[in-house]
Amino acid sequence: MTLDMYEDTLYGQVLPLDWENDVVTGIILLVDGEEEFIVKPDKVGGRLVDHLDRWITAEGIVEETEDESYIKIRNFKVDDEFDYAGDDNW
Numbered sequence: 218m219t220l221d222m223y224e225d226t227l228y229g230q231v232l233p234l235d236w237e238n239d240v241v242t243g244i245i246l247l248v249d250g251e252e253e254f255i256v257k258p259d260k261v262g263g264r265l266v267d268h269l270d271r272w273i274t275a276e277g278i279v280e281e282t283e284d285e286s287y288i289k290i291r292n293f294k295v296d297d298e299f300d301y302a303g304d305d306n307w
Contacts, residue, residue: 257289
């Protein structure tokens, strides 16, 4: 039973939730190093498999229950894409 549903923008790290035969079958967005949002596995959320361990800003619908928090992502932006080409100072 959903207790609360609202639109929000979250910044967090994309991490695997479940594995099956070395394939990621579930993803979470870890916010502030402690709050986990299970990503709904739709067309947009499913693309996050390509961004495991990356930091993203995600916009979407958050659903909170007594036990879990979920996010249905509408769009996201990878925030830690660095371009080191030509930068000898790192």
